[in-house]
Amino acid sequence: MGAMGRNHARVLNSLEGVDLVAVADPMASASAVPSGVQLVQEVEQLIALGIDYAVVACPTIFHEPIGLALAEAGVHALIEKPLANTAEASNRLAEAFESRGLVAGVGHIERFNPAIASLRERLEAGELGEILQVVTRRQGPFPGRIADVGVVKDLATHDIDLTGFVTGQTYRTISAQTISRSGREHEDMIAAVAQLSGGTIANHSVNWLSPFKERTTVVTGDRGCFVADTLTADLTFFANGVVDTEWEALSNFRGVSEGDMIRYAIRKREPLLVEHENFRDAVSGKSHDIVDMRMGATTVAVSESMLRSAATGETIVLDGAPAS
Known part of the structure; x- marks a missing residue:
């Protein structure tokens, strides 16, 4: 309790x-x-x-x-x-x-957040084209109730799981750095860079040292950018624009420009309730969408690779694992 x-x-x-x-x-x-x-x-x-x-x-x-x-x-x-x-x-x-x-x-629980669920559906439908990068930021004040694990296993596991969930890819390499400033045995900040099985780059910034709470996932692809805020369950799309320029200094730059921005109207049900509905249905033998223990074990293994990279200064190459 x-x-x-x-x-x-x-x-x-x-x-x-x-x-x-x-x-x-x-x-x-x-x-x-x-x-x-x-x-x-x-x-x-x-x-x-x-x-x-x-x-x-x-x-x-x-x-x-x-x-x-x-x-x-x-x-x-x-x-x-x-x-x-x-x-x-x-x-x-x-x-x-x-x-x-x-x-x-x-x-x-993040899999059942309306913003993340909608994001996955849109990525699966190809609305972003090729997924190039996933950037997550998860930070906030130190929770006094957590004493047996650090920020990687407590918080970063959210981002590891949702990254695999929305992209359908697995982690292939990881490089990370951690620090501990709270006087505890475990780390309270991590910055990690990973490459996924499909070539996507993932960046995770997670800490317990911020005075404000942030839960943001940014996915960049060929056609623009999705920004999911799991605190508010908002999902926003920033489209690539195509605008000709007469500015000589930029005329040879092949990049993207600002296009339309769309904030989607999403039905916002409580993620914990949706999670429990799915587990109840699984126990009842009905159709469900739960996170099974093999997926959970893979996430823990990735988190340990992050900690090993931080401890050794090496980039860790992970063994193959089934996609989430």
Whole structure:
């Protein structure tokens, strides 16, 4: 029942077709739990209630033991991102649920943001032509509740996942730099440059050192630029213009000029609600669009490559992986 746990409980408690039975949290007070919902201390007590599925929203270091307990008991699970604190742990979780034929997802909520969903549809339709570059900026004040991972695994995993999601490409090479200024064990700022499998360049700037919050994804292609703001769920298109110039100094420059700008009208549903609707449908055997654990494990592996690059000063070449 932390920051995300409270929101998960709120959505599940009103989700059609789902009964929120209980919450397992050794530190929560009964007043924090929705009315009529049982509060227990441990995941084993939750399993004993005969639940169909569980949502794991706790410190990342506990994702693996809790997830493995749920898999062993035959309980479907939606685990918050990052899937686990290491790539090895992530793969163990994926194998545990797959081997038992269970539905298992990762809470990469940005995929369900209306701006990102619309962006992907437009890129798939070829509205931008060839995708040349993806630039993400994700920054804000330091969250005191995060202590077990740094900004790369907590925040940059959002950008890693959504970049693969909107482009349909995988990461091939990564070069990164990190710094730590907050006095913690882990990094709180990263700048990374990557090349994707289709030749697209990706740039990620992520930190916990900014006094203002920003969540922006800019995709540049042959025909212009899409700008997605996931804080406001706005998607804007800046078209390349074609304007002749008589200015001699620029007459030989082969580039683009400013064209039309379009801000799209998008139906703005709460991403967390859409995420839960999809997971509910997956458990019910209906059509769905969840982020499975293999995708989540790939994202963790990419984040570790970023950290390895920052530690060694080398450009990391990644092994091939299936596109998101």
